[in-house]
Amino acid sequence: MTVPTEPGLTHCVYEKNGERLVGLNTENQELQEGMVRFDIVFYVNIPSISEGNQEYRLSQMIINVEAQRKETSEYKILNRAVFYGSRLISSQKERDFTNSNYDDIKRVYSIWVCMNMKENSMSYIHLTEKDLIGSGGWKGDLKLLNIIMIGLGKELPKHDEIYELHRLLGALLSEKLTVDEKLDIMETEYGTTIEEALREEVKGMSNLGEGIMEEGIAIGVEKEKTRIIFQMDKKGFSVEQIAEVTGKTKEEVETVLNRKHKSEKKNVRKEEHDGIKYDSSGGCAGNDEGSFFPRYRPPAAWGDSAGWGGGRE
Structure with a gap:
């Protein structure tokens, strides 16, 4: 369903x-x-x-x-x-x-x-x-x-009891396998009845994977253009020159730079308001552990810090 x-x-x-x-x-x-x-x-x-x-x-x-x-x-x-x-x-x-x-x-x-x-x-x-002390029930x-x-x-794992789920999901989400190859694995290895509706859904999943890749590439290109805009602005290039190199419009370049400048001003105001001096390690100056807050150690009877909150078994 x-x-x-x-x-x-x-x-x-x-x-x-x-x-x-x-x-x-x-x-x-x-x-x-x-x-x-x-x-x-x-x-x-x-x-x-x-x-x-x-x-x-x-x-x-x-x-x-x-x-x-x-x-x-x-x-x-x-x-x-x-x-x-x-x-x-x-x-x-x-x-x-x-x-x-x-x-x-x-x-x-x-x-x-x-x-x-x-x-x-x-x-x-x-x-x-x-339980750290007693048993609260x-x-x-x-x-x-x-x-x-x-x-x-x-890589797609072999079909065995341990990796049964991984092979099925890996096949469905694979970019290397064709729709027919995916359906063949589902039918021969998992006993799935292949109906036309299922065939269309698997085909849609394959198209989705291609769309995700194209979207990811587009996002990467935009991030690289933004980085170039920042670097050229820092070196004193004009907005017109930056637009010509990156292929963006003058308005788009100005929008990116304005957003960057607003973010920088906001960070400066926050540091001035907090009255905190930061060192290069990312912590407060004078804190040899590079941590913003001093370490707190619970009483020995409470056990180690792994006992706090949720955990894994």
């Missing part, structure tokens, strides 16, 4: 063969928190055993799927995954639960598929509890936030 990924179209209900899937709007904006655009978000109902009476019931959870062409160097990908998962929990307020009914919070599973990694991998990141659901990171290697 598929859900459209276009913003606004995923907030729908789909029913087929007794299965029910509810899609959510892929755009989420909270007051003072900015806009977040998810790739795919939807509800799913699964049978589970309720606590206490051991009766079967339907549990509803929220699934988020994000695809990354490669691991970016601009930020740590896991930090973004934690942010997305946290937003999907906090955004349930007034939609899935009201007032102080926090027991109605639905579990969130944020699945990240990262392509072009060094090797095939899969990690499950979630909240854990570690705190009540609550540690399974509310779940992150699954799936790394796809550059």
Whole structure:
């Protein structure tokens, strides 16, 4: 069962063969928190055993799927995954639960598929509890936030039990395989019935991969032009000369430079307001560890710093 990924179209209900899937709007904006655009978000109902009476019931959870062409160097990908998962929990307020009914919070599973990694991998990141002093016996659901990171290697792995999922995803997202080769793997190795609708979806995924590449190249070209504009401006070239070299209009060059100058002035004002002198290491002058804040060490009885907050098992 598929859900459209276009913003606004995923907030729908789909029913087929007794299965029910509810899609959510892929755009989420909270007051003072900015806009977040998810790739795919939807509800799913699964049978589970309720606590206490051991009766079967339907549990509803929220699934988020994000695809990354490669691991970016601009930020740590896991930090973004934690942010997305946290937003999907906090955004349930007034939609899935009201007032102080926090027991109605639905579990969130944020699945990240990262392509072009060094090797095939899969990690499950979630909240854990570690008793530091005594045992509080705190009540609550540690399974509310779940992150699954799936790394796809550059080469398609062989079909075996360990890399069964990686081979399927790798084939579907591959830029080297043709549509027919992808469909052949799905049919012969995974027993998938190939219908015309599925063929069109796989074809669409292949076109999407090509579009992502073209968009990435365009972004890289624009970043390089911006760098050249900054360098030429620093060396005293006129706006007209910069425009001629970069192929941009005079107005476009002025817009880029104005944005840069505003950013520089804002940073200067902030430093003057804070009264902080920074050294070349990025920390405050006089701090031999190069850290803005002094290190705080908890009491020895609390264990090491790894015991704070969530962790991995």
